[in-house]
Every structure is written in C-alpha cells, then in structure tokens.
Amino acid sequence: MSTDANLGNKIHNHLVTLGIETPATFGTVPDKHRIETLFRQFMCELGLDLTDDSLADTPKRIARMYVNEIFFGLDYANFPKCTAIENKFKHDEMIIVKDINLQSVCEHHFVVIDGFCNIAYIPQNTVLGLSKMNRLVKFFSRRPQVQERLTEQIHAAISYICETSHVAVNIKATHFCVKQRGVEDTHSVTITSKLSGAFRDYPEARAEFLSLCK
Numbered sequence: 001m002s003t004d005a006n007l008g009n010k011i012h013n014h015l016v017t018l019g020i021e022t023p024a025t026f027g028t029v030p031d032k033h034r035i036e037t038l039f040r041q042f043m044c045e046l047g048l049d050l051t052d053d054s055l056a057d058t059p060k061r062i063a064r065m066y067v068n069e070i071f072f073g074l075d076y077a078n079f080p081k082c083t084a085i086e087n088k089f090k091h092d093e094m095i096i097v098k099d100i101n102l103q104s105v106c107e108h109h110f111v112v113i114d115g116f117c118n119i120a121y122i123p124q125n126t127v128l129g130l131s132k133m134n135r136l137v138k139f140f141s142r143r144p145q146v147q148e149r150l151t152e153q154i155h156a157a158i159s160y161i162c163e164t165s166h167v168a169v170n171i172k173a174t175h176f177c178v179k180q181r182g183v184e185d186t187h188s189v190t191i192t193s194k195l196s197g198a199f200r201d202y203p204e205a206r207a208e209f210l211s212l213c214k
Helices: 005-018 030-046 058-070 129-140 145-161 203-213
Strands: 082-086 093-107 112-121 125-127 167-175 190-195
Touching: 005 145, 093 167, 093 203, 112 129, 112 145, 112 203, 125 129, 125 145, 129 145, 129 190, 129 203, 145 167, 145 190, 167 203, 190 203
Parallel strands: none
Antiparallel strands: 082 125, 093 112, 112 167, 167 190
C-alpha cells in the first residue's frame, strides 16, 4: 500500500484541532520485543504453560500482530496515499461507496468490532479515488477505538481531503464486548452516522443516503 506520511500528519493535526483524535502518544515507536516480554508475563499470570509448543511463540506472534496489523493506524507514517483529481467534469451528484468492510478493536476491552461502513460525498473541486475510501476506513479502524469517534475521524478525513463540506458516514457494527462478555447479547448492532453539508441540511439528500445504506 502506498503511504503519505505528510498527509497523515496534516490529518492528525486536523483531528487534534477538532478534538476527535484518538488518545495516544503519536510518534512513539513500539518495541515489539518489550510487548512480547510483557505478553509472556501476562500469559504466565493466567497460568498458561509457555513451554507447550502451541503456546511458546504466541507472545512473539501477538507483538508482531499488534504492531504490524491490528494497530498500524496508530502510526501516521502508514497513512494511505489519497489520490484526488480535479473535478474537471463538474460532477455535483452524490458519490457513495457502500459496505466497506470494517474491523477494529474496542478500546475498553480490546476485543473485536466488526461491521461495515458507508461513505458518501458531493464533490466540489476534487474527486477522490474510490479505493481510497476503503483504505481510510481501514487506517482509522486499525487502532483501539470507540465507534462514535471512528465515525467522526473518517468523516473529518474525507471532508479535509476532498475539500467538501458535503460528507456522510454511516457505520453498522457488532461489538464483541457486548456479544462475548457482559450482557452477552449476540444479535444487537450499533449504528452511528455523521452528516454534514447537504446531507445534514436537506432532508431529501439525507433520506437518499440513509436509504442506500439499508
């Protein structure tokens, strides 16, 4: 995946200004060896036998998975390159990317959030490459999250990059902190939306977007 750390830093500063950045110390380089050591201690506290060949390499796998895969969105050096082209053809109708696959991790219990994201925007001066929507969702999902903040971050990034106020984001997800523990409700889902510009001001635009999300 092509990345753009410079754009990532701009988005980070934008989210800080809006008060919707993830509470994290950005710029910290995670130490995989230390994560491995600490997770080994954690497993030992649970009473697991790390001499068993099935468990021996688990701390190393966990460290690699956390840094390279599940939480790579904590490093803005990994921010995706977002190719935008001039809207020479003056397209002024809704563009929607539907059913974007979304997996994240609940920051309260560190278990899975699994769902889909729908994004729409009405272009003004620029049009964004379609796959970039998917990559933005993936980047902001790959960090400890709450769904409400995730929705806000995706919305803010799209609006900033596309230079348009007409943006709509809708997320429908299952939270395993609800499904697997606590109330243990296996069927409920959480739906969040962030609408701005025409999607907020004009009922017909809002109704069209939400209808397409169903």
